[in-house]
Amino acid sequence: MTHPAVADLIARSNRLGADARNTNYAGGNTSAKATDTDPVTGQDVELLWVKGSGGDLGTLKEAGLAVLRLDRVRALTDVYPGVDREDEMVAAFDYCLHGKGGAAPSIDTAMHGLVDAPHVDHLHPDSGIALATAAEGEALTAECFGDRVVWVPWRRPGFQLGLDIAEIKEQHPQAIGCVLGGHGITAWGDTSEECENNSLEIIRTAEEFIAARTAGEHPFGPVRPGFAALPETERRARAAHLAPVIRGLASTDAPQVGHFTDADVVLDFTAREKLPALAELGTSCPDHFLRTKVKPMVVDLPADAPVEDVVTRLRELHETYRADYAAYYERHATADSPAMRGADPAIVLVPGVGMFSFGKNKQTARVAAEFYINAINVMRGAEAISTYAPIDESEKFRIEYWALEEAKLQRMPKPKALATRVGLVTGGASGIGKAIAERLAAEGACVVVADLNLDAAQEVADGLGGPDVAVAVRADVTDEDDVAALVDAAALAFGGVDLVVNNAGLSISKPLLETTTKDWDLQHDVMARGSFLVAREAARVMVAQDMGGNVVYISSKNSLFAGPNNLAYGSAKADQAHQVRLLAAELGANGIRVNGINPDAVVRGSGIFAGGWGAQRAATYGVPESELGAFYAQRTLLKKEVLPEHVAAAVVALTGPDLTQTTGLHIPVDSGVAAAFLR
Template sequence: MSSLSSHPQVEALIERSNRLGADPRNTNYAGGNTSAKGTDTDPVTGDPVELMWVKGSGGDLGTLTERGLAVLRLDRLRALTGVYPGEEREDEMVAAFDYCAHGKGGAAPSIDTAMHGLVDAAHVDHLHPDSGIALACAADGEALTAECFGDRVVWVPWRRPGFQLGLDIAAIKAANPQAIGVILGGHGITAWGETSEECEAHSLEIIRTAEEFIAARATDAHPFGEVVDGYAPLPEAERRARAAALFPVLRGLASTDRPQVGHYTDSDVVLDFVARAEHPRLAALGTSCPDHFLRTKVRPMVLDLPPSAPLEQTVERLKELHAAYREDYRAYYERHAAPDSPAMRGADPAIVLVPGVGMFSFGKDAQTARVAGEFYVNAINVMRGAETVSTYAPIDESEKFRIEYWALEEAKLQRMPKPKPLATRVAFVTGAGSGIGRAIALRLAAEGACVAVADRDADAAAKVAAEIGPRDVAIPVAVDVTDEAQIAAALRETVLAYGGVDLVVNNAGLSISKPLLETTTADWDVQHSVMARGSFLVSREAARVMTEQGMGGDIVYICSKNGVFAGPNNIAYGAAKADQAHQVRLLAAELGEHGIRVNGVNPDGVVRGSGIFAGGWGAQRAAVYGVPEEELGAFYAKRTLLKREVLPEHVANAVFALTAGELSHTTGLHVPVDAGVAAAFLR
């Protein structure tokens, strides 16, 4: 088989897909699929062979590459119509797609593959535009489709995606040669063309025509009703403060069945929706497009109090609503589950709407949580459009269940890679702009955590966060740990980014090496202010969040062998480290009842990559020991039992070991990372 990129149909398909997927008006993230048919050379026979390239399962149009395409032989795919056992057994056809594959590799074919292969057109687009779904979910969608498009676009009644839907659309196209596409009831749109350019133009024509049709029907009466008295959005600063106060509670509730990461949205679309009179009715109806409710669940949890309600009352009401939501979801499952249905996956909400404040969405990682929120914004747009031209009427609950607990969807979930050890954990690392802190931040992120890279140097924090990845993985947070208000603000920023905090590393520090008689009170104060006081303040603020979440947590102090070993000319630093070391024991004893484990790491001098040593401590300690500064790391190594130099990565390894779950029953421990300094052995 020739390489995909050498085929002009594939190049055109990728370019079309990326253009369509780049505009959220056309389709949602990871939603929809596109295809192209063409002729290539069979590598075995040398004869021409008809192929179809189609976006595979789980990909995203906006970022689609050749690797995301499934490649199938059209003759074999179309031959499946002769063995199709009927709608009751249509799921069996998905396994048959594997026998239609051309060549090795490629993405797994999606459930929509039949739609693309059976429709007699060289190019096919299946998309989920808000405007198209608004018509698809309107009570009189069929009549509105005819009014909007005439006979140029045809209505297809709701049918679960699969082989039969592909047959239906193929028959509709054959019977309507003038049509450029269809509106799929409760679902989305499909368009076609004989060239890639024509197919794209037809897709955009359907989307833009629907947008214009809805806009022309708009009146002065808002489709969601009037703003309810007292439900208007809070001012921004007050709104975000309220969100930060509620988010850990909500994250803990949403993690009842399994830990979740959160995302907060206070966009105008969301704030307007939850302020208006009709939002409880519409939210209760749930979403419709399968791509929507697979990520948002069939309906959100909605707070029924105004934003002016006291915080304590709001928290108690959210707990009551959560209990009721779980009961309702279990009842939904039991109403529709068959003996062979997959087990219930969890009864917690994925979307929580709070009037005046915004939307909180949850998922197995930050990206999943963010995308869930984006999908619910799509759902709001759909509701607005449907209510503008008619009445919002999503597919029946029983059909939603058939999608949510589809055996094929379950198989797709089972194929997902195993979560990393720190998946769903939110980490806050101080002094993370360089040295040990940077190494810890990188390691925790590599193991699946979302990381707040906290440092006094905002530029250094931003650089490390960018090195780790996008905001779904890491955020920079500027904070001076000697400033109580800055610490509270930094934790609020972390909470608003990910929903809470689970893993705190007190690493920020500095070092002043002087003999007793030369140590000033200023030296003493700054040493203790940053390390002893700073770690106390960070731990106190983080513990507040952790206890509100009710999910346990980890606090790790990067202490030092100097907290145990009495080295020369080191009174201020050594005493501050000893203070931190005892904080570990004190907090382990106090926070254990909340499931919060507190442990410490005692490194030897970490010279290479250390901001502290580069900032003057290295020269000072080299002078104390009478060695050149460039040989200080080797000097430290020689005095250890293992004769090895300690690096930032070795400290990061210890933090990971303490927090990754294998030491789940360990708290109050200090782990030496010093290559063996006998004088620092713990007693």
């Protein structure tokens, strides 16, 4: 049964975390102290429940709390070896756990355990960090709050910071909380409601204080001529063109997934006079720069500069950024520092267009963008009331390459086989295409589900996990403009595309003398022309990324096997099969592998078979339509029906880590049709 204090803590945390004005995603932590019964002794024991490492307040559940014995946490003050060795105290928290202890305790556990208040909130509101990063932050905090909120100079999170805040609370009994220099806020209360109200009072008071001083000249200065936002259609077209180039650059050290935003706050910041100077100063709150890196890469060309010039400049700026980051590492690294993790930017700002952000998956990339928007808000607030003054570069390095942060990274699960890959599946709303989309997502890929039926494609995308995993796009693969828009959508959603599955298809079974030109043209338009258009537009992106790639054609055993009443379909599939060979020969120099899969008839779950093809083929072979799958199975060597998931498995085999030297291959997935053996 959930302890009442825990229920109140979860509810408070969820309310605070649901409002982006209060704290950023996965940022901050909350706690409660209360008495419970020790199941061993039957005696009362004081416990501390505190949000564990890596959790998010907005979605926090009881399983995300660390549970510690309060007496043991406070006893750690007697063995604290001093600030030079305070990292050792994190391991000591494991000896304070109650029962199984719940989630792993975070670095901020000491703050919550040592502050003498039943309820404590530590948050990262933009308004609070604006005060915390203002050059006159201490004086402005006093002006804003009087003696209700106390200034705490910057200190890296840890045991000593917990001691500092505990002392502040003891020495200022009238205070409801504090502003942590360069970092955020902490509030406390005797009840959960009082603690939440105190947190909100600090946040809203700071907001009002900043707003009252924002009238008049814009904190970021005037708009630079030529740097204002482009019209939306032009802006997004340019973003789609640039995204693969930027993603390729950001993936120099390790493949990344991208995210694009042209939110008003970003477009305003990139248009302003102070952009170069403020961006160079970088972010301040540890939660920000751990996800955005210490500073972004900023394009220094006007919004309407020719795209070719922007691409050239991006490559130059990227080289400079990498050299600058390596120099930053060399300035501060010690013999004990972890190896440099990568010198590519996580945030790229393009005036007039927007912000491109990158991470190991879509969620990480999206959250990086959200954090940089937090940073923009912080800089705007600090500039409105003073001058933005983030923590020193050396302090940023101490956190970015903190041994504790490195240990957290090492605990991360091993990436899945297709992690960081962006897949695009045509005909992805049903049958083979749906199975492929599901399998790609299960293996860690982001997926663009393309189909004529947008509602069905959206249902598939939602089932895969929503926009952080998959997006749905309506696309007619026979239409050149639709295909270009489809590939642009992939670039805007995930930064580009790495893995294309040409699966869209249909079939009309008729004897030669009954086959019309319309029948012929439709099947060749969808499968031969459609595959060509999709491969061409995807190849443009893959070449721009310079990250290699995979194109897979779902052809058919009918590309080899000559059956009755099947001229148009079989010819279109033969066209696809030869496209595989031709494109493998042409695109190999770009590291793009092109392969094909030749399934036998996949009846179960197939939109093609359900749409009339099944009835036509059943009539051709003289069997009931309900027994068509079994009929096909009996003519194979293995006597087993081919299912959509069997084709999906072949896609993963061709695009995963095991067949990296294979191109121009056709894999039969037909349970053994001897007449379709490759010769």
